[in-house]
Amino acid sequence: IWLNLKNFKEKAAYIYDYLFPEQIISKFKELTRFQFDKNDIICSAFPKSGITLIQEIVYLIQSDFNYEQAKQKDISDRFSFLEWPSVSLKELNNEREKYPEKIRLMKTHLPPIVFNDTFKKAKIIYIYRNPKDVCVSLYHFLKSINVDIGYTGKFYEFHESFLIDELYYAPWWRHVNDYYSLKESIFIVSYEELLKNFQPTIRRLAAYLGKSITTEQLDKLEQWCSFESMKTNSKVNYDWFKDYGFVKKDFSFMRKGQIGDWLNYFDINTSKKFDEMVRKKVNNEIQFDYGIT
Numbered sequence: 363i364w365l366n367l368k369n370f371k372e373k374a375a376y377i378y379d380y381l382f383p384e385q386i387i388s389k390f391k392e393l394t395r396f397q398f399d400k401n402d403i404i405c406s407a408f409p410k411s412g413i414t415l416i417q418e419i420v421y422l423i424q425s426d427f428n429y430e431q432a433k434q435k436d437i438s439d440r441f442s443f444l445e446w447p448s449v450s451l452k453e454l455n456n457e458r459e460k461y462p463e464k465i466r467l468m469k470t471h472l473p474p475i476v477f478n479d480t481f482k483k484a485k486i487i488y489i490y491r492n493p494k495d496v497c498v499s500l501y502h503f504l505k506s507i508n509v510d511i512g513y514t515g516k517f518y519e520f521h522e523s524f525l526i527d528e529l530y531y532a533p534w535w536r537h538v539n540d541y542y543s544l545k546e547s548i549f550i551v552s553y554e555e556l557l558k559n560f561q562p563t564i565r566r567l568a569a570y571l572g573k574s575i576t577t578e579q580l581d582k583l584e585q586w587c588s589f590e591s592m593k594t595n596s597k598v599n600y601d602w603f604k605d606y607g608f609v610k611k612d613f614s615f616m617r618k619g620q621i622g623d624w625l626n627y628f629d630i631n632t633s634k635k636f637d638e639m640v641r642k643k644v645n646n647e648i649q650f651d652y653g654i655t
């Protein structure tokens with residue numbers, strides 16, 4: 363059953379109690395059958411939770427800090443975005459047959475329920491972010507998109523859609539809960555923790571990936587991954603979206619990169635509604651950092 367979501371350009375449909383945009387639904391059968399293995403690394407997140415940042419970090423750790431390659435290849439060519447229509451799962455399969463030991467780097471916004479049991483064989487890195495900042499970041503992103511998945515409404519309408527779970531990949535809270543339930547075997551980190559506590563977090567991540575990391579390597583990585591540096595790095599800032607007309611001219615993927623930008627958009631009532639949603643629906647073991655001390 364197709365749904366027309368308020369102010370969204372593209373239709374959506376419910377599968378496994380999640381809402382997905384039309385353009386990825388035709389791929390679902392193939393996605394549910396896709397075979398993962400121990401040489402796969404998957405970065406996952408609800409949209410606008412910091413996946414690009416974690417991808418760049420994972421790429422560099424995994425490649426033993428091959429900055430030359432990172433400078434040459436766009437992030438979207440270094441990771442296969444599993445549900446994206448132009449990404450061929452068949453090719454990924456063929457690659458696996460040819461090179462059984464090769465590390466395949468993948469990105470997805472899909473929740474774990476979409477995948478079969480082999481998903482758990484992969485190394486999974488999940489990043490989440492406080493929902494108020496996710497809401498603001500996602501609003502700006504979808505507003506600047508010209509194509510299919512774009513959004514045409516106002517912020518007050520968008521936050522309502524967020525609260526009633528009428529967004530692509532929603533419910534946000536189910537996404538977080540579902541990945542959190544895998545916490546024993548996957549690597550989970552919040553965007554805020556990553557920004558505030560970069561080096562200890564990256565040490566943990568490197569250990570999860572079976573890699574060692576020196577203090578010098580950490581220092582360089584931290585600089586490389588700073589907001590200012592990534593904002594001007596054309597291999598991670600998606601400026602090429604502009605060349606293809608995907609986005610409006612004033613689009614900036616690296617928009618603000620802050621904790622607490624929601625304070626510029628939320629009134630007290632809206633904020634309370636989000637707090638209530640979190641209290642009622644998110645596993646209460648999960649803490650969120652809203653950037654207020």
Ligand code: A3P
Pocket residue numbers: 407408409410411412413414415495498499500502557587588589590592615616617618619620623
């Ligand atoms: P804002 O819109 O709040 O600025 P994703 O990669 O999951 O789409 O998330 C995008 C968000 O992460 C954007 O948030 C973007 O600015 C932020 N981001 C990306 N790289 C970052 C970095 N190096 N440091 C801080 N924030 C970063």
